[in-house]
Amino acid sequence: MEAILLRQGAYCVNRCFRGFLKTSCVRFAATTATATFSKTRSEGLRIGVPKEMFPNEKRVSLTPNAVKTxxxxxxxxxxxxxxxVSAQYPDSDYVKAGAKLIESGAKDLYAQSDVVLKVRSPLIDKEVNLLNTNSTLISMVYPAQNKELVDKLAERKITLLALDCIPRISRAQAFDVLSSMANIAGYKAVIEAASHYSNFxxxxxxxxxxxxxxxxxVVGGGVAGxxxxxxxxxxxxxxxxxxxREAVREQVESLGAEFLTIQFKEAGEGGGGYAKEMSKEFLDAEMALFAKQAKEVDIIITSALIPGKPAPKLITKVSTSYTFVHAHRRVSGSPI
Known part of the structure; x- marks a missing residue:
C-alpha cells in the first residue's frame, strides 16, 4: 500500500515538474518576480534530481518516465x-530513461546542475549552500512560513519557482501539486486510522x-478533508x-456525510475560496463542538489549514484525553 501511494505521489509531483519545464508558468523568485532561466534553450540545460534529505521523505521529484520525456x-x-529507490524506482530505470547517475553524492550533483528539482524545500544547514550561484530551484517551499530560507536563497542569487505558490485556477491545474498531495494525504489518513482501530x-x-x-x-473540508x-x-x-465555510456543506453531503454546524454566524471563506482565520468567539464555539463530538466518535481526522499559516490545533489535550478514557479506541490525527 505504501509503495503504491509513493509511486502515485511521485507521479503527481513529477507531472507538475514536467509542465514547469515545458511551458511558461507563474513564478515566485527569491530575487525577483521576473527572474528567468539563465539558459533559454533546453539544449545543454542540466537538470538535477537529488535524493531528498528531509527525514522520512521517500518521494522523488521525477519518475523515469518523466526523465525520458x-x-x-x-x-x-x-x-x-x-x-x-524509496519510491520503488531503481537507479537502473533512470539510466535506461537516459539520465546520468551520480554516485559520488549530493555535492557533485548540485555542482553539475543548472536546475534542481526537489519535492521538499532545501534544508538550510545541509542543502542551500550546495546550490550553484545563479542556478534555479523548483520545489515546494512555503515562502510565507520560511522567510529565512528564502533570504538564504536570495543571497545565493537562486531563482526559486515555488510549486506551492501556484494559484488554484483552471489553467494551472496541471501544476497543482498541493491538491494532488492533499488528496493522497486524506486517503492515507483514513487508512492509517483504520489500521489502528480495534473493531470492524x-x-x-x-x-x-x-x-x-x-x-x-473529519475537521476541515478542503481537498484532504x-x-x-x-x-x-x-x-x-x-x-x-x-x-x-458554509459552501463546503454541499460537497460533504454529496459524499454521504453529515455536515456539522455551530450556533455562531461568521463568514469563514477568505480570498480564493480558502478558509480564513476566525474570531475568538467562533473558535470557542468550535472547540466546544469538538469536545462534544470527541465523546461520540471513534476516529478524528484533522485537515484544517489556512494558507501561509501553521495548521491550527483544534483537538485539545482535554478533548483527546477524555476521548481515550471514555472509549479506549480513538485515533486523533495530526493536521495534514
Missing part, C-alpha cells in the same frame, strides 16, 4: 544514486448480534465533517 526534449538529466470499520451483522460501523469526524470523507464512507464508516 525531458531527455527527448533535449534536456540533460542527472540523478543522484538512490534518489528514487464498516460494522458487521452476525448471528451473535450487530457491530455498528466506526464513527469518523473531502478525500478523507470519501475514503471513510467508501470503507463503510459513518462520517461527520466540519468546516468554517
Amino acid at each position: 525531458l531527455t527527448g526534449k533535449g534536456f540533460s538529466l542527472i540523478v543522484q544514486a538512490g534518489a528514487g 470499520f464498516a460494522g458487521q451483522i452476525t448471528a451473535a448480534g450487530r457491530i455498528p460501523p466506526a464513527k469518523v469526524l 473531502l478525500s478523507a470523507v470519501a475514503t471513510a464512507r467508501g470503507l463503510g464508516a459513518t462520517v461527520r465533517a466540519f468546516d468554517t
Whole structure:
C-alpha cells in the first residue's frame, strides 16, 4: 500500500515538474518576480534530481518516465544514486530513461546542475549552500512560513519557482501539486486510522448480534478533508465533517456525510475560496463542538489549514484525553 501511494505521489509531483519545464508558468523568485532561466534553450540545460534529505521523505521529484520525456526534449538529466529507490524506482530505470547517475553524492550533483528539482524545500544547514550561484530551484517551499530560507536563497542569487505558490485556477491545474498531495494525504489518513482501530470499520451483522460501523469526524473540508470523507464512507464508516465555510456543506453531503454546524454566524471563506482565520468567539464555539463530538466518535481526522499559516490545533489535550478514557479506541490525527 505504501509503495503504491509513493509511486502515485511521485507521479503527481513529477507531472507538475514536467509542465514547469515545458511551458511558461507563474513564478515566485527569491530575487525577483521576473527572474528567468539563465539558459533559454533546453539544449545543454542540466537538470538535477537529488535524493531528498528531509527525514522520512521517500518521494522523488521525477519518475523515469518523466526523465525520458525531458531527455527527448533535449534536456540533460542527472540523478543522484538512490534518489528514487524509496519510491520503488531503481537507479537502473533512470539510466535506461537516459539520465546520468551520480554516485559520488549530493555535492557533485548540485555542482553539475543548472536546475534542481526537489519535492521538499532545501534544508538550510545541509542543502542551500550546495546550490550553484545563479542556478534555479523548483520545489515546494512555503515562502510565507520560511522567510529565512528564502533570504538564504536570495543571497545565493537562486531563482526559486515555488510549486506551492501556484494559484488554484483552471489553467494551472496541471501544476497543482498541493491538491494532488492533499488528496493522497486524506486517503492515507483514513487508512492509517483504520489500521489502528480495534473493531470492524464498516460494522458487521452476525448471528451473535450487530457491530455498528466506526464513527469518523473529519475537521476541515478542503481537498484532504473531502478525500478523507470519501475514503471513510467508501470503507463503510459513518462520517461527520466540519468546516468554517458554509459552501463546503454541499460537497460533504454529496459524499454521504453529515455536515456539522455551530450556533455562531461568521463568514469563514477568505480570498480564493480558502478558509480564513476566525474570531475568538467562533473558535470557542468550535472547540466546544469538538469536545462534544470527541465523546461520540471513534476516529478524528484533522485537515484544517489556512494558507501561509501553521495548521491550527483544534483537538485539545482535554478533548483527546477524555476521548481515550471514555472509549479506549480513538485515533486523533495530526493536521495534514
